[in-house]
Amino acid sequence: MSRPASNLQIDSARLWGTIHETAKFGATPKGGVRRLTLSQEDKEVRDWFRKACEEAGLEVHVDALGSIFGLRRGRDMGRPAVGFGSHLDTQPTGGKFDGILGTLGALEVMRTLNNAGIETEAPLCIVNWTNEEGSRFAPAMMASAAYVGDFTTDDILSRRDAEGVTVKQALDGIGYRGDKPVGFQKLGCFVELHIEQGPILEAEDKTIGVVDSGQGVLWYDGKITGFESHAGSTPMGLRRDALATLSEIVLAMESIASKRAPNAVGTVGEAVIAKPSRNVIPGEVAFTIDTRSADGAIMDALDRDLRAAVAEIAARRKVEVKLDLVWRKPPTHFDPRLIAAVENAAESLGYSHRRITSGAGHDACNLNTVIPAAMVFVPCKDGISHNELEDATQADCAAGTNVLLHTVLALAGVAS
């Protein structure tokens, strides 16, 4: 890194301004953002973003799934571009930072380099990935998944929302089905800045999370079939209570994950009693389990322990429990060279930092399966995200963007 670039800082007020300026697209009364992917609000923020990229001198392209790429030429165009960015779509009652910080932070990096007149060796490319959230169309992170070849473009284009609208129709509806094939823009690596979405950095008073891994995920669908009977006239010893069975499973999952904390989490997020009634013993309960770890061996152990616990509980209570694994996503281990670049940037900028695992999935996790990737986390208030209460400080957002800037410069190299 050349000497002038090493002192470079982004413009904190300008970054903060863009975050709040774009928050008007889909603003909710409680201070959040509702900007479902490919909605009218998404079109508005996309138009704003494309114009801002063009004004920053970037070459803007849109691919067949609507992802927006803004290229800043490097001195050596034979080198693959250093990619960075995130997403501008939100959850139905989302906040102003999830995805947005990483995308507008990337724009701020470009503006800062322009103002400083810095040319990089490798080209730089910022990206706004379509549909990270997955609230309107499944799966989440579909554009980056297609980019790395997990799905074909046609498959993703045919996915439908709850109203039956396809991705293709939605893209055409807002004019964002681009002319570039998915994957046209080669990236040599990818860095994503994001709020933590958890409470660890705040609890430990660290400014920067150097994300070295992303949790693998196991998703199960479960169904308990006990026996529905009269709450008054069925003696305790003759019951086959599906909700009491679920209760044991919930606590077993909690205990199995806690035993491996901080390297595992486990949650029963949904539980629905069939025909619930105040004076009827629940006979059937459907539920889902989400358990995660960044360690593949621990994931195997979570699966094994969970199945053993469920089998023991079901046999003892004389109920049937079906447990189907519906999704298994392996852990992400980010690239050591990129992790070191993030860590060096945080250290040289004097920010407190720690290595951290991403609990949530991100586009960077998809990209890491084919190119080196890494992430930068900043704290968010009370660990809240996917919520209108989501919040982060201007100072932390600026710090994360400075780390992104210097990571990108280190990876691309500054032309002398």
Next chain:
Amino acid sequence: MSRPASNLQIDSARLWGTIHETAKFGATPKGGVRRLTLSQEDKEVRDWFRKACEEAGLEVHVDALGSIFGLRRGRDMGRPAVGFGSHLDTQPTGGKFDGILGTLGALEVMRTLNNAGIETEAPLCIVNWTNEEGSRFAPAMMASAAYVGDFTTDDILSRRDAEGVTVKQALDGIGYRGDKPVGFQKLGCFVELHIEQGPILEAEDKTIGVVDSGQGVLWYDGKITGFESHAGSTPMGLRRDALATLSEIVLAMESIASKRAPNAVGTVGEAVIAKPSRNVIPGEVAFTIDTRSADGAIMDALDRDLRAAVAEIAARRKVEVKLDLVWRKPPTHFDPRLIAAVENAAESLGYSHRRITSGAGHDACNLNTVIPAAMVFVPCKDGISHNELEDATQADCAAGTNVLLHTVLALAGVAS
């Protein structure tokens, strides 16, 4: 009891025939009955029942809440009538026996006495109580509750179903708002034959349950407020999981009731997660509790232990739990003289029998608050009721009706 009466038996085939003949009013494809109170199907079975009572020579009257009374004169009309009967309405997916056996069994007793030419000292009166089930209008057992003075007639007439139809409108709609004031028919005592609705008689291979008590009931509405957060990024130790909290409460209720089995039961019948999602830690759960005992001191202990357990769980998990007692019904202790009459009848008829507590509420429990009352139980298959699978054998139905017959004869006396 005079000698000829002592050998008297009801006509098992005729009883079985009426049970199946009337099951056509509201018959469901799966062999059950859907006969919501004051519906068209209820009108049809009422018309059938009124005609059968008239053909049996009974003086039929309908009160202001639609309950049907069929009086058989005694030799001494100065004595109050011996009342017996039950209800002809069913749950939305009910069976052919709950309530129906007691009502048609009462009719069969009258027919048997007619055929044998037996006159009783006291008059006899069979009753079909309106809305025992409470599925369409709340509260359940409302007509017998009004009969004993727990509600005014006008109050009950103004209750509305889910479509906004009042009891008064529904009664008028099927022509069963009678001209007799509630309570016009004085009863000296009341006996109700019913299926057990639990598994005890079947499990112990007993034909007759001599019901000596009915459980008191405590109903609670509960709400847990924890903190909704991301299932991936919230460490186990920093969670405030409302569903895990509920799970502990469910198991605490189970344990508190089991400790006092067979003298208590406890059930969480409803549990609803606010905004459930597979990858979100539940932040809010609403639930209900139903706990019962036939012993007032145990009811107090159940309430005390439950509140203590909930307070401990809430404090340890740093969540808020609201627990509101919404109904408290004291236990029923049936009349010793009537219990003895039922027991003597079962014994003299040679049926296996045992004392038993009613887990469910019945019109007889309401009546017992002002006049001596008792109940006769017969087994039902697998303890199932409030279900199209509800079943009982012809032999057991006949046995129960024979016990009803001889109990009634003992209470009324046979004119010599």
